[in-house]
Amino acid sequence: MKFTLNWLKNYIDTGDLTPEQLSDELTMLGLEVDSVTPLFQDLAALKTGLVVSRENHPDADKLSLCQVQIGEETHQIVCGAPNVREGLCVVVALPGAVLPGNFKIGKSKIRGVQSFGMICSERELGLSNEHDGIMELPEGTRHGQSFIDSMELSDICVDVDLTPNRPDCASVIGVARELASVVKNPLSLPVSGATIPTNSSQFSVEILNPDLCPRYAGKLIRKVKIGPSPWWLRKLLISVGQRPINNVVDITNFVMLEFGQPLHAFDFDNLDGGKIIVRTPRENELKFSTLDETERNLDPEMLMICDGKQPVAVAGVMGGLNSEVSPETTTVLLESACFNPVSVRKTARKLNLSTDASYRFERGVDPEGTINALNRAAQLICELAGGEIVDDGIDCYPGKVEVPAITLSVDRTNTLLGLELTSKQVSALLESIGILCAASDNNSLIVTIPSFRVDIEREADLVEEVARLYGYNNIPTTLPAVNLSYPEQDPSRLKRLAICKKLTTLGYTEAINYSFIADKHIAMLGIQEGDKRFASLPLLNPLSEDQAVMRTSLLPGLLENVKRNINFQRPAVKLFELGKVFFPQGENEQPVEENRLAGVLSGNLYGEGAPLYYKHTPVDIFDAKGCVEFIIAEMNLGKVSVDCELHFRVPEAGQGDVYASEGYSLDLFYNDTKVGSLGSLKNEVLRTFAIKNKVYYFDLDFDALCGLQTKNIKFSSLPVYPSVKRDIALVVGEQVSAGQLLTAVQTSNDQLIEKSEIFDVFQGEKIPAGYKSVALTITYRSQSKTLTEKNVEKSHSKIVRMLTEKFGGSFRNA
Incomplete structure (x- = not known):
């Protein structure tokens, strides 16, 4: 969303805020500012001039030899524009100036005549595509002045990156409403609180798909004279990247940017039967040519604006060639409507056609703001295009929804935000952006949600609004309570x-x-x-x-x-x-x-x-x-x-x-x-x-x-006394497992046995058939003394005797 500071000041007094401060305030309000750009700085070197005389070029029929006064100096300039004349106020680029596109101006000789500069057209200045003649400044413009200062082009453009949930700020008035909470000044609206009848004697409106079009309003304006817009309107549109077309179309674009409500102007004489029917296309209407001169394939579920015979516009996206405003148009039907966001989003995506209108309709426009925008545009058409409003128009509103009310607990708000605000303070914050509040019992507020805030649905959204308006930087910083106990491990x-x-x-x-x-x-x-x-x-x-x-x-x-x-x-x-x-x-x-x-x-x-x-x-x-x-x-x-x-x-x-x-x-x-x-x-x-x-x-x-129970691990100190090892080689039957021998040793309860291991199992020609030799090594150690040969031999003999008796084996020296 782009706007200029001078444009914004028409609706809110920003006080002493500098552009940088304004940018910071908007960003902290949740409207992130992408850029703050001074406008038309590439035209700073241009001057205003007065054509004091014009003569035919001595050697060219279509060229004029002009004497242009710029302050106290007069410059001779050769000009080929058909509209140059004596007494005309013009824009002059003197030698050394650089025009948009890096076009450098210098002294030149044209057909043998010296020319000291250039008289510029709007296209050469980058202001429009108009190049039929030079730009004509208003009569009485002082010569020798800076062009951008004289024409009030010195302005600053602010580009705000909106989040999808804030369609209310896709307008200059929406941004001004947000700033009102900062500067504490009232919002000034050009039109407000307007209503119009539900029928007209001049035309009719019928909505066949009210679920896709909850509201449709229109006004008929006759005796319209199509022509270029005045400079102030063209300047505003150019400043935000819009291309001026004609006065009627420019007004609809201006009001869309001003209110956030897209409008469309139909040539009423091209509407069959003086009817507007909002419906989906029929089987024989699935081909449609839009204003960009492209034939598009429609789907049966796409919402169309139709006359008594055929579609004339894709609802919420773009008008059709068969009803566009042309230089011959004298009667305009002005449309201001509210369309289903999901329907517009699907249509724009399927047609691969994204417009400023679809951008706003996809996010949700204010259904209660359609009449204000319609009346504002109608007034401007009467002022700038000489039109006359035939009657009060038609307002067809089948999808009217009751304004929701939400109970906001001040205590809960303070608990969530860590603040100590009173009901009056919370109410003042919300009312500063147009959210009405009424006191209730138990320290609560009954909050009426305005129709332009489609993003507020519950109490938590209101708490967020309070935090945003109070200022995130003003909320005290506290560290969360953290349990420092070590979490239990699995x-x-x-x-x-x-x-x-x-x-x-x-x-x-x-x-x-x-x-x-x-x-x-x-x-x-x-x-x-x-x-x-x-x-x-x-x-x-x-x-x-x-x-x-x-x-x-x-x-x-x-x-x-x-x-x-x-x-x-x-x-x-x-x-x-x-x-x-x-x-x-x-x-x-x-x-x-x-x-x-x-x-x-x-x-x-x-x-x-x-x-x-x-x-x-x-x-x-x-x-x-x-x-x-x-x-x-x-x-x-x-x-x-x-x-x-x-x-x-x-x-x-x-x-x-x-x-x-x-x-x-x-x-x-x-x-x-x-x-x-x-x-x-x-x-x-x-x-x-x-x-x-x-x-x-x-x-x-x-x-x-x-899941099995683990064995207790007990610490034992390192052994002090040395160990003694003895080997046993025992011949036993094949049916006796080596593990049985090892278990018998380990369970013998001899206090001197520290460890026992099997180190060999052998069967061969020296071992009788059906038998095997199992060799074990036993480690003996005492915890209280150094073992003697007698001590070890006594224990070892018991083990050998026990093994031979229990397993029927024969002992042999290993």
């Missing part, structure tokens, strides 16, 4: 972060895959119907076939990672992923989400790029088992042992994971609840994923593990 999240960090120390790399997988992935794992992982949740709009369903297992994504690594010549893979899996419920119900921790191992145990002295060792099931035991230990859940709550079980035939190789899988149980599994993937499954290398996996229910 234990599961902390465990997740810890486990991910710990697994990377083992050489694993964390994978983060999409939660979407291909529908075929579940079948590729061999999962059959009846397994809860078989049914997956499909996506309504998947990115691709490979991301069509929500995953019910982490393994498909990890196996795709393994395949990609192998394809890129990186066969040594140790990956893990901790993420959600999704199990569908009933229709229109959210799926169940579970956190799983899964990993895959393949290739060399020591990874790619291992030192040459590291023997190539392929990973096996014990590496997967060791990783699971490491996870349990790091989560402080105790040990995984046959006699403990957490323990491994070899699944019975047909009871293990369907994708695990028979005899190469283990299930992890907590008591009788399965919380995970590990093993070797079947070759058939690997082939479906195009993987040729052996792959081992583990898959744990992380939510279940997080």
